[in-house]
Amino acid sequence: MPNIDVSTIGFTNKTAENFFGLLREAGVRTLLDVRLNNTSQLAGFAKKADLKFFLSELLDASFVELGDLAPEKEMLKQYQDKKLTWDSYANAYTELLAKRRVESNLDIALFDHGCLLCSEDKPHHCHRRLAVEYLNSRWDNILKVSHLF
DSSP, X not given: OOOEEEEEEEOTTOOHXXXXXXXXXXXXXXXXXXXXXXXXXXXXXGSHHHHHHHXXXXXXXXXXXXXXGSOOXXXXXXXXXXXXXXXXXXXXXXXXXXXXXXXXXSOGGGGTTEEEEESOSSSTTXXXXXXXXXXXXXXXXXXXXXXXX
């Protein structure tokens, strides 16, 4: 099987123009929402209902929620409150993915020209990067990953 092009993006610190421009340039066909909360007013243009509309109208792309790739609420809160270091959070999140057996439960076809969405501006300390790294390790490194920021 050839490599599957997949990307990741966060909406924070991006205008709608910049956000959708990055998705367009990457050829994204499906936005894969891995956020724990995607309906908050704080998400601005990146609220679930708005994203579905914008993706369809601007990019002819679809929107899929992948809740199995979202962290648990308490785990995320502990990291945000600095009760967990990044390394501890990353380990706990990776263990959660293994426990959920996400590599067996997800349709790999969704990732072909898909883009994992989270809130963090950059991927360095975000679970979306950990998710694609975990899946790549289970799917024989078939994912060709680019991080959009």
